[in-house]
Amino acid sequence: MMVTVAGGGIAGSYLANLLSGDHDVHVLERQRPDGFRAVCAWGTSYHEMRRLLEVVDVEFDDYVLHVGKKMIIDLGQDTVDVPLMGLCTFDKRKLILDLHRRIKVFYGVEVKRSEDLRGDLVIDATGFHRVLLPRLARDYYIPTLEYLVKYREPPIDDFYVKPIKPLSGYFWYFPLGNGLAHVGAGDFYKRHMQVLDEFVSRHGGEVLSRIGRPVRITPPHMTKPFNDGSVFGVGESIGAVYPVLGEGIIPGMQSAEIFYRLLSSSRLHDYERELMDFFRPYYLAFQFIRKKIRREYRTIPDAKLLLDVFIHMKRNEQRYGMKIRLRDWLKVVRTYG
Numbered sequence: 616m617m618v619t620v621a622g623g624g625i626a627g628s629y630l631a632n633l634l635s636g637d638h639d640v641h642v643l644e645r646q647r648p649d650g651f652r653a654v655c656a657w658g659t660s661y662h663e664m665r666r667l668l669e670v671v672d673v674e675f676d677d678y679v680l681h682v683g684k685k686m687i688i689d690l691g692q693d694t695v696d697v698p699l700m701g702l703c704t705f706d707k708r709k710l711i712l713d714l715h716r717r718i719k720v721f722y723g724v725e726v727k728r729s730e731d732l733r734g735d736l737v738i739d740a741t742g743f744h745r746v747l748l749p750r751l752a753r754d755y756y757i758p759t760l761e762y763l764v765k766y767r768e769p770p771i772d773d774f775y776v777k778p779i780k781p782l783s784g785y786f787w788y789f790p791l792g793n794g795l796a797h798v799g800a801g802d803f804y805k806r807h808m809q810v811l812d813e814f815v816s817r818h819g820g821e822v823l824s825r826i827g828r829p830v831r832i833t834p835p836h837m838t839k840p841f842n843d844g845s846v847f848g849v850g851e852s853i854g855a856v857y858p859v860l861g862e863g864i865i866p867g868m869q870s871a872e873i874f875y876r877l878l879s880s881s882r883l884h885d886y887e888r889e890l891m892d893f894f895r896p897y898y899l900a901f902q903f904i905r906k907k908i909r910r911e912y913r914t915i916p917d918a919k920l921l922l923d924v925f926i927h928m929k930r931n932e933q934r935y936g937m938k939i940r941l942r943d944w945l946k947v948v949r950t951y952g
């Protein structure tokens with residue numbers, strides 16, 4: 616088949632690599648390789664990334680920048696130290712550009728909304744923009760701002776996050792090695808810039824670049840349709856982002872993996888059902904976060920929701936790259952009650 620992938624971010628590039636052995640695939644990417652920006656804090660979980668990349672013969676270890684030992688969650692009066700099980704940062708820009716080298720990519724091509732693209736199958740992998748699939752009636756997203764900072768002496772030597780009340784976002788400090796860090800914040804109520812600038816003015820460092828864009832947290836249960844004629848969505852365009860963390864790298868690649876598996880077994884008609892099954896825990900996590908954002912979360916009536924999120928992450932500790940402990944969860948949720 617001839618497959619056109621609109622968007623050469625992590626989800627589109629990964630899918631194009633999966634498909635390229637069996638199909639005639641090309642990617643249309645609006646950015647150019649020099650100056651290509653992989654807007655993201657570049658945090659992920661080692662074990663799942665390794666597994667996903669092995670399938671396309673890419674060695675994840677070549678891209679890892681920092682492997683965390685613990686993540687400090689700063690609760691203001693108190694801190695929680697979360698032991699890590701593979702949470703790391705990696706050079707996402709280099710990985711994406713290396714994935715591009717193995718396929719056909721046309722750079723500097725901006726796909727327009729509703730454009731009729733050539734191909735038996737067309738993939739909307741344009742992330743937040745969702746250029747080819749129908750617009751969403753209700754979309755939830757967190758505005759973010761992130762700096763790349765160079766430190767002579769880094770203020771923190773591992774992962775550090777500080778939630779923003781009422782759990783409507785958080786500040787992050789993700790080490791990238793060699794004195795570099797992604798320092799950023801996102802908040803539904805748009806107070807993130809203030810939080811970020813406070814940190815930067817307190818800890819100094821040379822700000823090398825600034826970037827910001829919203830992250831979609833609307834889960835796949837609310838981003839249907841996933842396909843429109845010959846167009847199918849993968850990645851953030853269909854809400855493959857874990858809402859509690861704003862984490863979209865692994866979920867985007869997992870949605871691509873599901874698409875590839877179903878296409879290979881001539882079962883694309885099952886795409887919607889499989890996505891709904893796979894991303895069901897994301898819907899529950901979204902409900903929890905939405906309640907927190909709206910300040911509607913109640914300890915007793917909503918305990919089941921909190922427990923659902925906890926159990927999902929606890930069962931998938933290695934996937935999330937961190938030790939999940941109930942007492943940590945309760946402490947964070949109580950502090951931001």
Ligand SMILES: Cc1cc2nc3c(=O)[nH]c(=O)nc-3n(C[C@H](O)[C@H](O)[C@H](O)COP(=O)(O)OP(=O)(O)OC[C@H]3O[C@@H](n4cnc5c(N)ncnc54)[C@H](O)[C@@H]3O)c2cc1C
Binds near residue numbers: 862
């Ligand atoms: C500040 C920030 C920090 C984040 N940190 C993390 C993190 O640490 N870990 C994590 O897992 N997730 C993180 N996320 C979320 C994660 O980056 C995204 O969810 C993930 O990259 C989505 O992948 P994608 O390929 O679906 O979309 P994208 O990464 O958005 O890629 C879409 C691609 O399509 C291209 N494109 C867009 N429109 C067009 C068009 N019209 N025509 C042609 N090309 C187009 C873009 O240039 C881009 O290359 C973060 C997000 C932000 C904003």
